[in-house]
Amino acid sequence: MRSAAFSAPSGRANSLHSYLSLSARPRNLPPRAAGANFLVVKERRDNRNSMQIGDRILIKKAASKEVFILARVDIPHSTEKAFATRSGGDFSMGLKVWKSNYVWSAKSQMWIPRN
Numbered sequence: 001m002r003s004a005a006f007s008a009p010s011g012r013a014n015s016l017h018s019y020l021s022l023s024a025r026p027r028n029l030p031p032r033a034a035g036a037n038f039l040v041v042k043e044r045r046d047n048r049n050s051m052q053i054g055d056r057i058l059i060k061k062a063a064s065k066e067v068f069i070l071a072r073v074d075i076p077h078s079t080e081k082a083f084a085t086r087s088g089g090d091f092s093m094g095l096k097v098w099k100s101n102y103v104w105s106a107k108s109q110m111w112i113p114r115n
Contacts, residue, residue, distance in 0.1 A: 048104035056110035057084050057102060059095065067110065068094065 051057075055070045069088035075081050075096070085094030102111040 051082050051099055051102075051111065054088060057082075057097065058108075058110055058112045059084065059097065060113055070111075 051070055051073050053070055053073055057068050057070055059066050059068050066086075068084035068086055070082055071085045071088050071090050071092070071094060072083040075083055078096075080099055081096045082099050083094055083096055085092045101114055103114050104110075105112045
């Protein structure tokens with residue numbers, strides 16, 4: 001016979017667990033990531049050829065380094081420049097940077113200046 005210590009949980013905890021495991025489970029995530037904590041598995045993009053909106057970029061000023069967010073990649077009348085801001089807003093104050101001066105770093109997951 002089974003003792004009470006080894007019986008299955010009952011009541012509210014059991015119904016919550018079944019609710020989270022069945023109804024709220026995203027179908028497009030791999031099984032190991034689709035749990036109660038909803039970990040989002042982001043694809044690793046190691047080799048990048050082009051800058052994308054939302055990417056982080058490390059900008060070296062005179063004696064300091066700052067991380068900005070790419071807000072615009074397609075600037076009118078310029079195919080070689082991108083626009084970066086601290087907040088990532090399209091029309092906030094920021095800097096125009098040359099795309100060719102930066103290279104993608106897979107280790108830090110951001111664009112860093114070429115040496």
